[in-house]
Amino acid sequence: MNTQVGALQPALELIPARSGVAARVKRGQSVRVVNTHGKQVVDTWAFSAADIDEHLSMEHSRAAILKLMPAVGDTLVSNRRNPMLTVVEDTTPGIHDMLIAACDEHRYRQLGAHGHHDSCTDNLKAALAELGIAVPLTPSPLNLFMNVPVRADGSLAFEAPVSEPGQHIALRAEMDLIIVFSACPQDMVPVNAMHPTDAHYQIA
Amino acid sequence: MNTQVGALQPALELIPARSGVAARVKRGQSVRVVNTHGKQVVDTWAFSAADIDEHLSMEHSRAAILKLMPAVGDTLVSNRRNPMLTVVEDTTPGIHDMLIAACDEHRYRQLGAHGHHDSCTDNLKAALAELGIAVPLTPSPLNLFMNVPVRADGSLAFEAPVSEPGQHIALRAEMDLIIVFSACPQDMVPVNAMHPTDAHYQIA
Numbered sequence: 001m002n003t004q005v006g007a008l009q010p011a012l013e014l015i016p017a018r019s020g021v022a023a024r025v026k027r028g029q030s031v032r033v034v035n036t037h038g039k040q041v042v043d044t045w046a047f048s049a050a051d052i053d054e055h056l057s058m059e060h061s062r063a064a065i066l067k068l069m070p071a072v073g074d075t076l077v078s079n080r081r082n083p084m085l086t087v088v089e090d091t092t093p094g095i096h097d098m099l100i101a102a103c104d105e106h107r108y109r110q111l112g113a114h115g116h117h118d119s120c121t122d123n124l125k126a127a128l129a130e131l132g133i134a135v136p137l138t139p140s141p142l143n144l145f146m147n148v149p150v151r152a153d154g155s156l157a158f159e160a161p162v163s164e165p166g167q168h169i170a171l172r173a174e175m176d177l178i179i180v181f182s183a184c185p186q187d188m189v190p191v192n193a194m195h196p197t198d199a200h201y202q203i204a
Numbered sequence: 205m206n207t208q209v210g211a212l213q214p215a216l217e218l219i220p221a222r223s224g225v226a227a228r229v230k231r232g233q234s235v236r237v238v239n240t241h242g243k244q245v246v247d248t249w250a251f252s253a254a255d256i257d258e259h260l261s262m263e264h265s266r267a268a269i270l271k272l273m274p275a276v277g278d279t280l281v282s283n284r285r286n287p288m289l290t291v292v293e294d295t296t297p298g299i300h301d302m303l304i305a306a307c308d309e310h311r312y313r314q315l316g317a318h319g320h321h322d323s324c325t326d327n328l329k330a331a332l333a334e335l336g337i338a339v340p341l342t343p344s345p346l347n348l349f350m351n352v353p354v355r356a357d358g359s360l361a362f363e364a365p366v367s368e369p370g371q372h373i374a375l376r377a378e379m380d381l382i383i384v385f386s387a388c389p390q391d392m393v394p395v396n397a398m399h400p401t402d403a404h405y406q407i408a
Contacts, residue, residue: 058263059305059344068303068358079342081310099303101263106285137341138283140263150354154272202345 015199016027018185020123022131025173025203026050030088033181034200035145038165039193041184043102043120043141046084049176052133054078056085058098058140068150069096075174076142083174085142092163097146099156102138103186111188118185127180140168143184144169146191159192215290219246219403222389224327226335228253229377229407234292237385238404239349242369243397245388247306247324247345250288253380258282260289262302262344272354273300279378280346285379289346294374296367301350303360306342307390315392322389331384347388348373350395364397 011085012034015021020134033042048054063078070076071094075086101107104121121138128135147159173179183199186192216238219225229235237246252258261283268285269278275298277289308325325342332339351363377383387403390396 053340057305059303062360063304063311064361068354079305081308081314099263100267101261101283103286107267109286114399136257140344150272150358152356154354156266156270156272 010202010204011197012200015053015181015183015201017183017196018197020120020127020180020182021203022127022133022178022180023203025177027173027176029203030170031171031179032046032089032168032170032202032204033144034166034168034202035092035161035163036165036200037160037197038163038167039195040197040199041161041191042111042144042148042187042199043124043182043184044144045102045124045139045141045159045180047135047178047180048078049178052135052178054080054082055135055139056142058142062098068098069094070098070142079139084177085171085173088170088172089168092145092167092169095145095147095162095167097143097148098140100146102141102182102185104138108188113188120182120184123182123185124180127182128178133178133179158189158191213269214406214408216404216406219385219387219405221387221400221402222322224324224331224384224386225385226331226337226382227402227405227407229381231302231377231380233407234374236372236374236381236406236408237348238372238406239296239365239367239368240369240404241401242367242371243365243399244363244401244403245350245390245395246348246403247273247328247388248348248387249328249343249345249384251339251382251384252282253382256339258286259339259343260346262346263327271377272296272302274302274346283343285364286297288381290377290378292374292376293372296349296371296373299351299366300373301347302344303352304347304350306345306386307388308342312392317392324386326389327386328384331386332382335382335383337382350388362393362395364394
């Protein structure tokens, strides 16, 4: 038994249910995002560590990969079309979303929520604030594990994730990044199978 | 013959080839965008006249209409999920794009352009500057007439528009807006059938 290897393994970090976390990632490191309970969407953003105005962009990434959904080998790019994150492993069925905006107070109000409801947009702000950072916008997120099927007629639906507990995706940083995760608090449409949970990540 | 009606008809305004224009639109007015020569993409943005930070958002609109492409009766929304533009008429085959970022200097450099190349991103800035307005970002545009087919496997392609000369789409403003059009200068991939041209619009 090689206890040293065990001791050196990077920690599995918590993304608390309904909350956000931000972390710094060096170019060349990989970020593994684990769907601990299997049915949790994790909204994901990335910002250049050198310039917060450069961020992961779904609309530029779709033009770069010419796909609606990233798969192993695909490199997602920034709003300046620079490589940011490459999918290096995916043990899920590969269903993720690049189409849908982060949930926000307006979304929950329209769905009929009364008073405060946690949201991925607020989680992004709060997570970045922990690092002393503010951004003036909410880029369209990479919604890991989110299941938004596109039908032949171009119509979309919100469905429960198809991933299973412990399945994960790993993304390699192509520049020094600040990465932000939000365990989506959506409990009014079935994107988290109506039951938001924790998820985890690991930077190695 | 009712010459008075003719005299009162609103002017058809030019969107010069490779350039952008901005105009103010009152709530309830309709904006007709004419594909004068048939194969020209018109990148389109809208901003609230009351608060420039509120803008037409493709990622929020997809969540609202649950479609990849807007059709007559669909209302596109802002980044605060407020109604901004409703499609009221479309004489084209209905092929428009909500997926792809505006072209920019980075795109043309990656395609192999040397030196300056006009871009929709620069056209947005220049058109707003004519009204004394600056925005810190380039929202993902509504690319009128742009033909980006989505195949069954989720892959995308850049193809020539399928609209014909003189066909148009009309959008009703659901709030007081600043609308911006760019006659896309892309001549390195076939989104404008390799030949950027003028287009026109009319506010009534």
